[in-house]
Amino acid sequence: xxxxxxxxxxxxGIRGAMETAINRVLDHxxxxxxxxxxxxxxxxxxxxxxxxxxxxxNGTDALGLVLLAKGVGPGDAVCVPSFTYAATAxxxxxxxxxxxxIDVLEDTYTMAPQSLERGIAKAKALGLRxxxxxxxxxxxxxxxxxxxxxxxxxHSLWVMADAAQSFGASYQGQKVGTxxxxxxxxxxxxxxxxxxxxxxxxxxxxxGLASLLMSLRMHGQGEDKYDNVRIGMNARLDTLQAAVLLxxxxxxxxxxxxxxxxxxxxxxxxxxxxxxxxxxxxxxxSWAQYTIFLPEGMTRSCVMAALKEVGIPSxxxxxxxxxxQKAYQAYPRAEDSLPICEALADRVLSLPMSGYVxxxxxxxxxxxxxxx
Ligand SMILES: *Cc1c(COP(=O)(O)O)cnc(C)c1O
Numbered sequence: 318x319x320x321x322x323x324x325x326x327x328x329x330g331i332r333g334a335m336e337t338a339i340n341r342v343l344d345h346x347x348x349x350x351x352x353x354x355x356x357x358x359x360x361x362x363x364x365x366x367x368x369x370x371x372x373x374x375n376g377t378d379a380l381g382l383v384l385l386a387k388g389v390g391p392g393d394a395v396c397v398p399s400f401t402y403a404a405t406a407x408x409x410x411x412x413x414x415x416x417x418x419i420d421v422l423e424d425t426y427t428m429a430p431q432s433l434e435r436g437i438a439k440a441k442a443l444g445l446r447x448x449x450x451x452x453x454x455x456x457x458x459x460x461x462x463x464x465x466x467x468x469x470x471x472h473s474l475w476v477m478a479d480a481a482q483s484f485g486a487s488y489q490g491q492k493v494g495t496x497x498x499x500x501x502x503x504x505x506x507x508x509x510x511x512x513x514x515x516x517x518x519x520x521x522x523x524x525g526l527a528s529l530l531m532s533l534r535m536h537g538q539g540e541d542k543y544d545n546v547r548i549g550m551n552a553r554l555d556t557l558q559a560a561v562l563l564x565x566x567x568x569x570x571x572x573x574x575x576x577x578x579x580x581x582x583x584x585x586x587x588x589x590x591x592x593x594x595x596x597x598x599x600x601x602x603s604w605a606q607y608t609i610f611l612p613e614g615m616t617r618s619c620v621m622a623a624l625k626e627v628g629i630p631s632x633x634x635x636x637x638x639x640x641x642q643k644a645y646q647a648y649p650r651a652e653d654s655l656p657i658c659e660a661l662a663d664r665v666l667s668l669p670m671s672g673y674v675x676x677x678x679x680x681x682x683x684x685x686x687x688x689x
Contacts, residue, residue: 318628319628319669319678320630320669321630321632321670322671323669323671323674324671326673327672327673331567335564338353338560338561338563339561342560348557349556351556353563354553357559358518360566361566362520364566367494367520367521367522368524369521369523370518370519370520371520371521371527371530371531373516373552373554375505375515375516376481377408378534378552379501379517379518380404380408380451382552383477383499383519383530384409385533389412389414389448390414393415393446394415394440394446394448395415395447395450395451396416396428396433396447396451397419397450398428398453398658399418399421399639399650399658400638401639403642403645404481405453406639406645407644414448415440415445415648415649416645417437417445417447418639418650419433419436419655420432420655421655421661422657423657424595426456427455427459430468432652433450433651434468435652437468439649440649445649448475449469450468450475450476451477451478452465452476452478454480456482456607456634457485457509457602457603457605458596458602459486459487459493459600460478462488476499477501478496478500480493480502481501481503482605483502483603484508484509484510485510486600486601486603487601488597488601489600490599493603494520495520495522499520499526500520501518502517504518504554508605509572509576509605512558512562516554516559532549533549535551535553573603573672576604576672577601577604579604580604583668583679583682586682587679587683590686591610592611592612594607606634606667607669607670608634608668609665609666610661610664617633617664620685621666623688623689627681627685629668629682631666631668632666633665633667634665634667635661635662635665636662638659638661
């Protein structure tokens with residue numbers, strides 16, 4: 318079976334440099350907030366153009382840290398798309414606030430502005446206080462912030478970009494990390510920029526928010542380690558993971574190009590057979606996933622089985638939208654049903670994607686799909 322995300326080939330190309338970088342940390346021994354952490358934060362800021370980068374333990378904690386900083390709690394409502402990874406809604410619920418599920422756009426699968434309007438109205442009707450929205454850059458493409466921000470502004474809501482899947486992408490020449498009031502990303506190994514464990518980061522241009530987040534990731538520390546001025550978390554990025562990320566960041570621009578090349582090859586091979594991904598005009602994707610939408614009459618389980626037979630893995634992201642999941646079905650939704658999320662869950666399929674996809678795969682997939 319071919320790899321779904323080929324991290325082995327990636328590592329083979331940088332193994333020597335990676336071992337040197339890890340050994341450097343073993344030698345200096347500063348495992349918590351060592352120099353690599355601060356160097357990585359600087360380099361991430363330079364890469365994406367954010368004023369401040371605050372690294373942290375993982376993408377879920379990044380969401381939680383921002384919600385803590387914003388003082389989100391019981392009685393508050395935060396709008397999130399239903400077609401996303403559970404962490405987006407989980408972080409809201411964990412603070413005692415209420416996630417309100419919003420439908421997504423039919424073409425790009427990111428938060429739908431009209432459904433957002435209805436979700437805000439629904440939250441108010443339920444006696445909740447809408448405080449913020451968390452659009453998700455699904456599969457690597459930035460959400461439609463230019464359409465969502467005016468709605469948030471009108472209702473005085475903050476906007477946090479869940480860019481866990483989209484670091485490296487851009488919109489109108491501006492990089493992910495600079496949209497919204499604050500953005501978060503994840504360095505989970507399978508994300509476009511992944512480490513060798515858990516990791517995450519928060520990006521903002523707000524000086525006050527940045528210093529608050531640095532305190533919150535370190536147990537709410539004040540002047541020094543043993544001065545506690547607020548309730549925080551233990552949510553730092555390990556120095557070892559920062560060292561790994563510094564090496565991976567060096568090859569990341571080339572990997573983004575390779576991912577785009579693979580996406581172009583898939584598009585050319587599959588256009589007209591299935592619905593291929595749509596990017597907004599002016600948007601680029603970091604291609605966390607290359608996800609096709611199967612036409613009526615094509616049975617997803619048969620497609621997956623046929624691909625598997627020729628050694629090509631495929632994965633369903635996501636088989637169940639959050640508003641239909643056991644843990645989340647009691648939370649409010651913009652409408653009784655979220656039809657786009659539900660249709661996507663039944664018909665999407667993600668194909669192998671990384672900076673190292675075998676160039677024969679797109680045509681092989683084309684051959685299989687043509688026979689369905
Ligand atoms: C991966 C992911 C997260 C969570 O990131 P972790 O680092 O795994 O905690 C949050 N939101 C989305 C959309 C994700 O894909």
